[in-house]
Amino acid sequence: MAAKSPSIRALSRYLLRPQAPLHPRCRQQCYTKRYSSAVAGARLNGTVEYDTTPLLYHTSKAALANPELPEDVRRGQTKRINLYQAVNEALRHALQSDERVIVFGEDVQFGGVFRATMNLASDFGTERVFNTPLSEQGLVGFAIGAASEGMKPVAEIQFADYVYPAFDQIVNEAAKYRYMSGANQVHCGGLVVRMPTGVVGHGGLYHSQSPEALFTHIPGLHVVIPRSPTQAKGLLLSAIKSNDPVVFMEPKILYRASIEQVPVDPFYLPLDKAEVLKTGKDLTIVSYGQPLYTCSAAITAAEKDFGCSVELVDLRTIYPWDRETVLDSVKKTGRAIVVHESMQNAGVGAEVAATIQEQAFLRLEAPVKRVTGWATFTGLMFEPLIIPDVTRVYDAIKKTLDY
Amino acid sequence: MSLRSVTRRLDIRALRRPSSCPNASLSLPRIIPVWQACRNVASTPTAEKVLFPGALNSEFTNNLEFMRPSKNKAISTFRILDQYGQVLDKERGVDTTDEEALGLYQNMVRLNIMDLIMFEAQRQGRLSFYMVSTGEEGISVGSASALNPTDPVFCQYREAGVFMQRGFSLDQFMAQLFSNTDDTGRGRNMPVHYGSRELHIRTVSSTLATQLPHAAGAAYALKLQNQQNPDVEPRVAVTYFGEGAASEGDFHAALNIAATRQAPCIFICRNNGYAISTPTSDQYRGDGIASRGAGYGIDTLRVDGNDIFAVRTATREARRLALTDGGKPVLIEMMAYRVGHHSTSDDSYAYRQKVEVEDWKRRDNPITRLRKWLEERDLWNEDEERETRSQLRKDILAAFDRGEKKKKPKIRHAFDDVWENITDEQRAHVEELKDILTRYPKEYDVSQYEGGLDSLDELLEKKR
Numbered sequence: 048m049a050a051k052s053p054s055i056r057a058l059s060r061y062l063l064r065p066q067a068p069l070h071p072r073c074r075q076q077c078y079t080k081r082y083s084s085a086v087a088g089a090r091l092n093g094t095v096e097y098d099t100t101p102l103l104y105h106t107s108k109a110a111l112a113n114p115e116l117p118e119d120v121r122r123g124q125t126k127r128i129n130l131y132q133a134v135n136e137a138l139r140h141a142l143q144s145d146e147r148v149i150v151f152g153e154d155v156q157f158g159g160v161f162r163a164t165m166n167l168a169s170d171f172g173t174e175r176v177f178n179t180p181l182s183e184q185g186l187v188g189f190a191i192g193a194a195s196e197g198m199k200p201v202a203e204i205q206f207a208d209y210v211y212p213a214f215d216q217i218v219n220e221a222a223k224y225r226y227m228s229g230a231n232q233v234h235c236g237g238l239v240v241r242m243p244t245g246v247v248g249h250g251g252l253y254h255s256q257s258p259e260a261l262f263t264h265i266p267g268l269h270v271v272i273p274r275s276p277t278q279a280k281g282l283l284l285s286a287i288k289s290n291d292p293v294v295f296m297e298p299k300i301l302y303r304a305s306i307e308q309v310p311v312d313p314f315y316l317p318l319d320k321a322e323v324l325k326t327g328k329d330l331t332i333v334s335y336g337q338p339l340y341t342c343s344a345a346i347t348a349a350e351k352d353f354g355c356s357v358e359l360v361d362l363r364t365i366y367p368w369d370r371e372t373v374l375d376s377v378k379k380t381g382r383a384i385v386v387h388e389s390m391q392n393a394g395v396g397a398e399v400a401a402t403i404q405e406q407a408f409l410r411l412e413a414p415v416k417r418v419t420g421w422a423t424f425t426g427l428m429f430e431p432l433i434i435p436d437v438t439r440v441y442d443a444i445k446k447t448l449d450y
Numbered sequence: 451m452s453l454r455s456v457t458r459r460l461d462i463r464a465l466r467r468p469s470s471c472p473n474a475s476l477s478l479p480r481i482i483p484v485w486q487a488c489r490n491v492a493s494t495p496t497a498e499k500v501l502f503p504g505a506l507n508s509e510f511t512n513n514l515e516f517m518r519p520s521k522n523k524a525i526s527t528f529r530i531l532d533q534y535g536q537v538l539d540k541e542r543g544v545d546t547t548d549e550e551a552l553g554l555y556q557n558m559v560r561l562n563i564m565d566l567i568m569f570e571a572q573r574q575g576r577l578s579f580y581m582v583s584t585g586e587e588g589i590s591v592g593s594a595s596a597l598n599p600t601d602p603v604f605c606q607y608r609e610a611g612v613f614m615q616r617g618f619s620l621d622q623f624m625a626q627l628f629s630n631t632d633d634t635g636r637g638r639n640m641p642v643h644y645g646s647r648e649l650h651i652r653t654v655s656s657t658l659a660t661q662l663p664h665a666a667g668a669a670y671a672l673k674l675q676n677q678q679n680p681d682v683e684p685r686v687a688v689t690y691f692g693e694g695a696a697s698e699g700d701f702h703a704a705l706n707i708a709a710t711r712q713a714p715c716i717f718i719c720r721n722n723g724y725a726i727s728t729p730t731s732d733q734y735r736g737d738g739i740a741s742r743g744a745g746y747g748i749d750t751l752r753v754d755g756n757d758i759f760a761v762r763t764a765t766r767e768a769r770r771l772a773l774t775d776g777g778k779p780v781l782i783e784m785m786a787y788r789v790g791h792h793s794t795s796d797d798s799y800a801y802r803q804k805v806e807v808e809d810w811k812r813r814d815n816p817i818t819r820l821r822k823w824l825e826e827r828d829l830w831n832e833d834e835e836r837e838t839r840s841q842l843r844k845d846i847l848a849a850f851d852r853g854e855k856k857k858k859p860k861i862r863h864a865f866d867d868v869w870e871n872i873t874d875e876q877r878a879h880v881e882e883l884k885d886i887l888t889r890y891p892k893e894y895d896v897s898q899y900e901g902g903l904d905s906l907d908e909l910l911e912k913k914r
Contacts, residue, residue: 086892086893086894086895088892089892089893089894090892090893091890091893092893092894153725153726153728154725154726154727154728156727156728156732157727157800157801158800160726160795160796177732178727178728178732179732180694180697180728180732180733180734181658181694181695181697181698181725181728181733182697182698182699183698184699185697185699208656208657209657209658212698212699212700248578249578249579249640250640251638251639251640251643251656252638252639252640252655252656253640253655253656253657254640254656391879392875421864421865421876421879421880421883422865422868422873422875422876422879423864423865423868423876423879424638424868426636426637426638426639426863426864427578427629427637427638427639427640428629428637428638428858428859428864428899429637429638429861429863429864431894432861432864432883432887432894433864436893438886438890438893438894439886442886442889442890
């Protein structure tokens with residue numbers, strides 16, 4: 048690893064070459080693979096393979112067999128795209144089919160730092176797709192005002208880590224708009240606040256956060272986290288169609304990492320339904336977003352090693368969430384684990400575990416286990432030790448089965 | 451009548467007024483705010499001026515004329531050198547000794563070479579992220595050189611020159627960039643998020659403009675401390691930010707509170723034309739950031755950021771102003787052009803023409819402008835340039851090599867410093883992590899961290 052001195056001329060040449068396009072305020076590339084502390088001989092960690100994971104549709108046939116799709120879409124075509132392209136397609140369809148839709152945020156006009164709004168400004172004009180000044184509170188408040196006048200604004204926050212200046216607007220205004228107007232029935236439905244969320248391997252303290260639990264403590268909002276391109280497209284279209292404000296959090300590592308066959312035609316996925324991704328009879332794992340892939344890899348190893356059968360549930364909308372699907376699953380299996388990136392205390396896992404304890408207590412064979420981030424921040428060098436990995440989920444499965 | 455008796459009389463009048471606050475400025479001569487003095491004066495129909503409390507000395511007019519800022523002449527830009535390195539006002543000169551000028555030049559070149567090397571190193575995957583200062587070296591190095599070394603500084607993220615000018619060593623830069631065990635940030639922050647208590651520079655955070663109200667508050671603390679310790683040299687707080695960050699609510703809050711509390715704070719805006727991809731035309735429609743100073747009642751100056759002498763003189767004068775009349779904020783807008791990409795994650799040719807960047811590079815640059823001045827005075831020549839660059843490159847690469855080889859910080863640093871003391875919940879988490887790392891040794895490489903697993907025991911043994 049000794050540093051060889053590259054000539055300055057070579058460096059200058061390098062600087063003149065176009066570089067890999069990507070984002071930042073202070074931002075990093077979205078690598079498809081995380082930096083990992085997994086060593087060469089690791090058997091569990093580093094086994095999340097997006098190319099083969101059963102969570103993505105690798106063939107057109109599989110994608111069109113999705114029972115949530117309407118008949119006509121199932122007879123249509125598919126295209127192999129990643130998550131940011133799926134977001135782009137959803138926005139494109141919304142802009143095309145409904146003139147009330149407007150799309151804006153910081154750096155949105157040139158395509159956004161994650162490329163999700165690419166070519167939208169050139170195709171739909173800068174009246175409807177535009178850059179805002181660098182002010183999250185300003186642009187979310189602007190979106191609320193536009194929504195209250197009947198528009199359907201899709202506002203982008205560049206990173207979930209930067210949503211906090213807009214917290215007042217989201218919590219005190221967007222969420223309460225209909226309730227405070229009473230019989231006036233003025234609301235800001237149609238408002239969607241999109242934001243990239245979660246870790247990517249090198250985001251440190253300000254490009255790794257998953258603040259979803261904060262939004263689940265507020266009535267009046269839907270909080271949605273898609274796991275795949277298909278989900279992103281269908282859920283985002285439903286979010287824009289919804290008459291309630293929606294916080295739409297896109298796991299940024301999946302923008303490029305998750306690639307699958309996605310129906311070309313527009314389609315809508317329900318905002319109030321969890322989805323059973325894999326059935327099983329001994330244990331239920333409840334998760335959402337990127338950790339689903341971690342869980343899937345852990346389940347593969349655990350089923351092989353322990354001869355067990357594990358059910359995997361994607362919450363999709365984490366508030367208001369689909370209690371019925373989760374409870375039905377746990378009542379069947381008798382054991383549950385909740386997995387998420389953000390820290391444990393007062394996280395989504397706390398709510399899920401409490402609900403299971405309240406409503407399926409007599410069916411439980413073991414305490415509900417939470418595999419989550421630790422009670423700390425996502426320090427740059429420590430991310431692989433803080434965020435749940437395959438080993439930790441695998442071990443949780445083992446412990447819960449052995450309880 | 452002596453000035454003192456006037457003051458006393460005013461004081462008594464103020465005390466009688468029911469609205470006066472008895473706790474305000476105890477040890478200071480009491481100055482009656484104009485609005486208070488005018489409060490009970492009724493405006494007559496023939497009065498020339500309005501006495502509304504919110505706008506003093508405003509004259510009545512029957513002329514319906516909106517203010518149209520777009521019709522105003524743009525605020526001028528202060529410079530000392532022209533772009534050929536010639537001094538414009540020979541009488542004032544450059545306010546810098548030859549020796550100082552050489553030191554500034556070397557620091558700018560050192561920063562520039564470090565940027566080139568680290569940018570390329572990021573491209574090779576040797577560090578996760580980097581941001582260059584290209585085109586803005588004069589602003590950070592120049593302003594830092596005109597401050598008192600103990601003035602607390604609140605940076606954004608493109609002010610490596612402030613660290614360099616204050617003496618942050620190459621090894622310290624590399625320790626942070628490689629997040630090694632010597633990093634004072636303990637491996638927690640992304641590269642370029644430097645911080646040094648020793649040098650009175652707060653740790654950089656990626657959020658924008660959040661540091662501005664901090665600087666105002668710190669400046670107010672300094673104002674009180676300056677009063678309490680008159681024997682110690684008075685200090686000011688200084689904060690840097692970009693023109694994009696100036697759109698954040700925190701910018702406006704900071705300027706306003708600094709003005710109302712008369713805090714000795716220097717706000718230094720680096721207006722480099724771009725906030726990632728967003729050009730200034732999408733960022734604001736006023737006359738830059740300088741035009742906002744007036745709105746908050748703050749003394750303001752616009753400066754040519756490519757002229758390091760102008761930057762220094764402006765900063766020095768701002769510091770003097772900030773400490774007059776018991777303290778007040780000052781805003782300086784340093785004009786520049788962001789020659790580099792926003793960061794290693796950005797490709798700026800997706801939103802601006804390459805020729806635009808090349809033009810700027812050729813046209814003007816703080817390093818070449820100072821070099822022209824130095825060469826004109828026979829203080830510098832081509833040989834010295836070559837030698838210096840080669841030596842600096844060697845020094846940087848040597849520090850690079852040392853920094854890259856060192857181990858990562860201790861694992862315990864993932865958990866400590868969240869609270870002052872580790873909590874019971876954290877203790878349980880540390881135990882759970884340690885248990886996993888111990889039972890699945892093949893899944894993790896803990897040897898890359900200083901002390902391996904042992905540091906977790908140190909943390910667990912720490913007294914409650």
